[in-house]
Amino acid sequence: MAKQTTRREVLKGGAALGGLAAFGVPEWAFPALAQDEELVEFTDLPEEIVLERTPDRRIIDVRHIDGPITPADQWFTTQHYGHPDIDVGTYRLRVSGMVDRPLALSLTDLRNFPSRELVFGFECSGNRGPLNGLSSNGRWTGVPLRTVLQGAGLQDRAREIVFLGADRGEEEVVFRGRTYNVDQQYGRSLPRDIALSDEPLLAYALNGEPLTAHQGRPLRLLVPGWYGAPNVKFLSEINVQEDPYLGKYQARWYRTLKGEVINGELKWVETAITKMRLKSYIARVTKVGDHHRVFGVIMHDGTPIESVEVRVDDGPWEAATLDPTMTEKYSWKFFTWDWHGATPGEHTVTSRAVDANGYRQPTAEELEVKQTFLEQNNQHPRTLIIT
Numbered sequence: 275m276a277k278q279t280t281r282r283e284v285l286k287g288g289a290a291l292g293g294l295a296a297f298g299v300p301e302w303a304f305p306a307l308a309q310d311e312e313l314v315e316f317t318d319l320p321e322e323i324v325l326e327r328t329p330d331r332r333i334i335d336v337r338h339i340d341g342p343i344t345p346a347d348q349w350f351t352t353q354h355y356g357h358p359d360i361d362v363g364t365y366r367l368r369v370s371g372m373v374d375r376p377l378a379l380s381l382t383d384l385r386n387f388p389s390r391e392l393v394f395g396f397e398c399s400g401n402r403g404p405l406n407g408l409s410s411n412g413r414w415t416g417v418p419l420r421t422v423l424q425g426a427g428l429q430d431r432a433r434e435i436v437f438l439g440a441d442r443g444e445e446e447v448v449f450r451g452r453t454y455n456v457d458q459q460y461g462r463s464l465p466r467d468i469a470l471s472d473e474p475l476l477a478y479a480l481n482g483e484p485l486t487a488h489q490g491r492p493l494r495l496l497v498p499g500w501y502g503a504p505n506v507k508f509l510s511e512i513n514v515q516e517d518p519y520l521g522k523y524q525a526r527w528y529r530t531l532k533g534e535v536i537n538g539e540l541k542w543v544e545t546a547i548t549k550m551r552l553k554s555y556i557a558r559v560t561k562v563g564d565h566h567r568v569f570g571v572i573m574h575d576g577t578p579i580e581s582v583e584v585r586v587d588d589g590p591w592e593a594a595t596l597d598p599t600m601t602e603k604y605s606w607k608f609f610t611w612d613w614h615g616a617t618p619g620e621h622t623v624t625s626r627a628v629d630a631n632g633y634r635q636p637t638a639e640e641l642e643v644k645q646t647f648l649e650q651n652n653q654h655p656r657t658l659i660i661t
Contacts, residue, residue: 311560311567313337317620318404318657330356332488333407336557336571342600342608344395344410346480351488352398352408354523355441355460358508362492367422367476371436371514374427381492384478387417392475392498395606397573399501399528399547402650406555409573411606414496416477420470422512428466432514435469436521437462437495440508445522459511462504463519464497473498476509498604499575501547501649503528533643542645549575551651552635554582554609554627559658566613566660568594570625573651576604578630584611585624594625622655 330353334344362381369377395411423435439460447454464474475496478485485491490507497504503523519525528547533540556570568584583591594611609625626635638652 311562314559314561314566314658314660316404316559316656316658330354333405334410336406336409336555339557339569339571342411342605343393343481344412346412346483346486346489349410349412349480349489350398350408352400352502353441353488353507355439355443357487358440358442360440360492360508360510365492365510367493367509367512369422369426369512369514372429372432372516373423373514374429375425377422377426379422381478384417384422384476384493387421389415389417390475391415392473392477392496392604393602394496394498394604395573396500396502396505396550397553399503399648400650402647404654404656406557406571406654408502409571409606412480413482414475414477415479415482416475416493416496418472419474419476419495420472422476423469423514426514428470428514431516433466434515434517434519435464435466436511436513436515436519437464437506437509438511438513439490439506440510447522458522460506460508460523461519461521462495462506462524463521464504468497499549501528501550503547528648529646530649531645533645540643547648551575551649552577552627552629552633553651554625554635555654556584556623556625556656559613559623559656562612564614566616568611568613568623568625570594570609570611572596572607572609572627574607574627574629577633579607580628580630580632582609582625582627584613586613586616587622591626616660618660620657620659622657624653624655626653 330351332351334348334350365381366378367384392414393411394414395409397409401408442457442459444455445458447456468474476493477496478493480489485494490509493509495506495509524546530545530547532543534543550573552574554570554572556568558569560567572579572582579596582594582596584594585591592611594609597608600607628634636652641650641652
């Protein structure tokens with residue numbers, strides 16, 4: 275059954291404080307709705323928000339964010355081939371191709387490698403609009419990808435590391451007017467240098483518990499700072515090869531088409547979905563005594579955040595405050611801004627973030643040259659009515 279909520283529901287705390295306290299997060303840091311805060315309803319939301327559209331798709335209601343760590347049973351998910359039934363006891367991760375020592379690793383083998391933790395928040399590359407519900411943040415545990423690849427021994431000519439999930443389905447491949455029906459696994463790849471860098475993780479736990487089916491049980495790839503699509507779930511095979519990988523979800527599905535001026539001429543350029551584009555969004559506005567408070571979230575690729583600003587209607591941009599407790603490199607970031615002197619009537623409230631490289635979150639007009647809806651990171655005005 276679909277879980278539904280309406281704009282007229284009052285925010286209720288959704289996370290177990292004791293569970294989050296185990297991660298060392300102080301209670302005072304939680305951005306949950308306080309007793310003296312009254313939710314101001316957005317007018318840009320549908321009357322009914324469906325959090326679970328199908329068994330393969332679940333979003334979060336960002337108005338209910340009440341802590342830095344998203345509980346596993348609330349994590350967003352979107353899935354192309356359903357959730358394969360994998361026997362954890364007989365599971366093996368196979369590493370093959372251009373390696374000196376092919377591997378078949380059980381979950382116990384993987385757990386016996388030195389592990390590390392990673393706080394990583396990411397979003398689906400199709401996350402957009404007023405909901406922004408295809409985004410979450412969690413504490414992951416796993417083995418560094420580099421450890422496994424070094425154990426297999428990459429050969430000198432190996433250039434492409436392909437990750438294949440156990441989820442699969444029949445696909446139509448069109449070549450010069452002819453259609454071929456073929457069985458395909460969900461797959462993505464990484465170039466050798468990124469695969470062997472410090473950060474990619476083969477994760478087997480989220481928030482201290484084994485992965486659920488929605489999060490890729492028993493093992494998934496995580497590439498910190500990248501969108502969700504490359505973070506292959508139900509990871510069953512790693513194949514090392516020399517040639518580029520051209521599977522559907524690598525070469526034909528998760529692509530961005532946009533216009534770029536090159537040598538004075540507008541050219542249409544296709545790029546793969548990889549690193550997240552800097553984005554901030556406003557999750558809720560509340561009335562607190564004699565003023566209003568804006569609470570928002572920043573999604574990013576790990577580049578430090580230089581600033582975040584908020585404006586009302588067409589007024590000046592004003593500095594918001596970043597949550598100083600959220601210091602993990604790849605965690606999503608929270609910000610707040612106190613709005614004094616709000617006048618009755620309808621208003622728009624907009625945020626924009628700037629990173630340490632000087633990249634500023636673009637406006638919708640600046641993204642008009644982008645034809646596809648993926649990587650939609652523009653500033654998004656939220657509408658509301660002050661009474």
